[in-house]
Amino acid sequence: MGKVVGFSWGRKMSNTDVMIKDILLKCEAAGHEIAFIRPDDLEIKPCTGCCACVGGIMSGRNNGSCIFKDDLHILEEAWYSADAVIVGSPVYETSPSGTFKNFCDRMGPSHDVSFLKEAYDERKAAGKTGAELPDERAFKTRIGCILGVGGAMTKNWTVMTKPIMYECMMSSGVNVIDAHVYYGAMEVEHVLGNPKQMERMGRMADNIIAALAAEDEAEKTKWRGEEEGACPVCHQSVFEVFPGSDKVECCICGIEGKIEITDGKACYTFSEKEQNRSRMRYGGKLEHSNEIKHGAMTQRRVENLKELKEKYLHVGER
Numbered sequence: 001m002g003k004v005v006g007f008s009w010g011r012k013m014s015n016t017d018v019m020i021k022d023i024l025l026k027c028e029a030a031g032h033e034i035a036f037i038r039p040d041d042l043e044i045k046p047c048t049g050c051c052a053c054v055g056g057i058m059s060g061r062n063n064g065s066c067i068f069k070d071d072l073h074i075l076e077e078a079w080y081s082a083d084a085v086i087v088g089s090p091v092y093e094t095s096p097s098g099t100f101k102n103f104c105d106r107m108g109p110s111h112d113v114s115f116l117k118e119a120y121d122e123r124k125a126a127g128k129t130g131a132e133l134p135d136e137r138a139f140k141t142r143i144g145c146i147l148g149v150g151g152a153m154t155k156n157w158t159v160m161t162k163p164i165m166y167e168c169m170m171s172s173g174v175n176v177i178d179a180h181v182y183y184g185a186m187e188v189e190h191v192l193g194n195p196k197q198m199e200r201m202g203r204m205a206d207n208i209i210a211a212l213a214a215e216d217e218a219e220k221t222k223w224r225g226e227e228e229g230a231c232p233v234c235h236q237s238v239f240e241v242f243p244g245s246d247k248v249e250c251c252i253c254g255i256e257g258k259i260e261i262t263d264g265k266a267c268y269t270f271s272e273k274e275q276n277r278s279r280m281r282y283g284g285k286l287e288h289s290n291e292i293k294h295g296a297m298t299q300r301r302v303e304n305l306k307e308l309k310e311k312y313l314h315v316g317e318r
């Protein structure tokens with residue numbers, strides 16, 4: 001049996017909280033251990049962009065620890081202890097909440113599975129042990145579900161929610177098996193008065209239970225959502241298009257494909273090679289970690305930077 005952890009950024013006991021708790025109850029009834037966390041009740045400071053976490057991993061100084069000694073460790077422990085995670089956020093301005101995004105920033109580069117695995121292998125080969133090595137639970141095959149809750153009556157007011165919510169699964173290599181956005185939530189006082197949405201949560205729970213019971217990796221991590229989507233990797237349909245060409249790029253995976261229109265119907269194709277370089281897969285993460293290691297972390301110095309900055313130092317300050 002596994003452990004299922006729900007993370008809710010919604011209001012206390014409002015729609016998102018209860019929808020996640022409903023999934024957890026069903027998972028518990030199936031024999032799984034459960035936990036529920038409201039990150040907004042913890043102290044999670046905003047990322048300052050210092051990059052000390054990535055620097056720590058890449059230099060061998062530490063395992064990606066943050067300069068802030070706040071409650072992030074509680075979220076990290078919950079994430080690492082889970083076999084399945086459910087993340088749920090209300091929709092604010094078409095997107096998940098700002099504090100959800102902060103979670104992605106704080107848990108992103110510092111928990112990137114490719115950064116940590118490379119560091120683990122290098123340090124292990126150098127004879128390091130125990131706390132000198134990244135936490136091995138970072139490399140466990142984990143599944144995840146995404147839930148967004150929007151009050152507006154039109155789906156397009158939730159459009160950025162799922163794509164941005166994939167971010168928290170991306171770095172730590174969680175396999176998203178289902179994603180759902182409940183829109184029109186303001187029409188009824190509480191989701192408990194909306195049986196269709198509660199039934200959908202039942203099916204999300206069934207998907208988690210089936211995935212955790214799977215005997216092989218492919219069965220465990222396969223997509224079980226209710227819409228296939230145009231991207232074969234993330235199963236969403238959010239693309240950047242390039243006017244004047246047939247190229248499309250999945251905004252979640254960062255992979256390139258082609259659009260072809262036959263009899264008025266669009267068809268999207270992505271080569272196997274491109275699919276394997278999705279940032280939702282290890283290949284894409286490794287590509288990015290090499291890019292950081294050999295580009296960003298070995299940055300070109302700028303001569304006289306202090307002097308060049310001088311004229312901007314006090315612009316607009318009162």
Ligand SMILES: Cc1cc2nc3c(=O)[nH]c(=O)nc-3n(C[C@H](O)[C@H](O)[C@H](O)COP(=O)(O)O)c2cc1C
Pocket residue numbers: 009010011012014015016017089090091092093094095149150151152153157158183184185186
């Ligand atoms: C600042 C703010 C912005 C919002 N923006 C949107 C929006 O763009 N689209 C939408 O569908 N709902 C929007 N809503 C409504 C919330 O998504 C809705 O109240 C939702 O039920 C909150 O989830 P909860 O009940 O789990 O807290 C917004 C609410 C707030 C407070």
